[in-house]
Amino acid sequence: MNFNLQDALATALLETLQMVAYSLIMSILFGGIIGLLLYVTTTKLFYKNAVFSEVSGIIVNILRSIPFIILLVLLMPITKAIVGTNIGPKAVVVPLTVTAIAFYARLSQAAFAEVDNGVLEAASACGAHPIMIIFSILLPEARVGLINGITVTTISLIGYSAMAGTVGGGGIGDLAVRYGYQQYETKIMLLCVVILVVIVQSIQLCGDYIARKANKRSGG
Structure with missing residues (x-):
């Protein structure tokens, strides 16, 4: 091998962290x-609008229906216009963000839908403004579901970022493909798999812990 595995692994981890972090922040903000x-x-x-709801829902469903690897290719012109390149971690952030926004949008919608409608109706009957109901009741009551949604989205992003390695996207997936698969270095491939498993399990445990804490604070 003509490369330092430790340095390559450190670089790959940093690239994966950057890709996931940037796209996760955007997905939480815009997807939420x-x-x-x-x-x-x-x-x-609140503000019932069947046209907006249907059109927005269709767009979100379309984006969620496109396999990530295909979406990555489809967005190449837009990616190049935004970041100036179609290769590397920076380029992958664009399609990652698009798919994560659509993904988390549905998860957050489901979290809001799980809130007891009776509580919201009672607040509305008392004359509370819809904005007040959203920030004082809806968001706090939905926080456990939102946290779980963030956990699922983060794990999905790690999988997508690894998949992007097949087209030179950088990160752990790229390391596994270039050195583990293409150069038949099985040990490197297995190491990358183990690292991804550890990362995913750690995120899941951390997310579950935060969700339990949030549930206890809300009296659940």
Whole structure:
């Protein structure tokens, strides 16, 4: 081998962290907002708008239906226009963000839908403004579901980022493909798999712990 495995592994981990972190932040922000809009536009308690809800839902479903590897290729012109390249971790962040936003939008919408409708109706009957209900009741009551959604989204992003390695996207997946698969270094391939498993399990445990804490604070 003409490379330092330790350095290559450190670089790959950093690239994976950067890809996942950037796309996760954007997905939580924009996906959460879209999920909230999808929810509030389906009920008379807030701002029911069937046209907006249907159109937005169709767009989100289309994005979720496209396999990530295909979406990565489809967005290459847009990716190059935004970051100036189609190769490397920076380029992968664009399709990762798009698919993560659509993914988390549905998860957050489901989290909001799980909130007891009776509590929301009671607040509305007392004359509370919809904005107040959203920030004072809906968001706090949905926080466990939102946290679980973030956990699932993070794990999915790690899988997608590894998949991007097949097209030179960088990160752990790229290391596994270039050195583990193409150069028949089985040990490197297995090491990358073990690292990904450890990362995913750690994120899942951490997410479950935070969700339990949030559930206890809400009296669940």
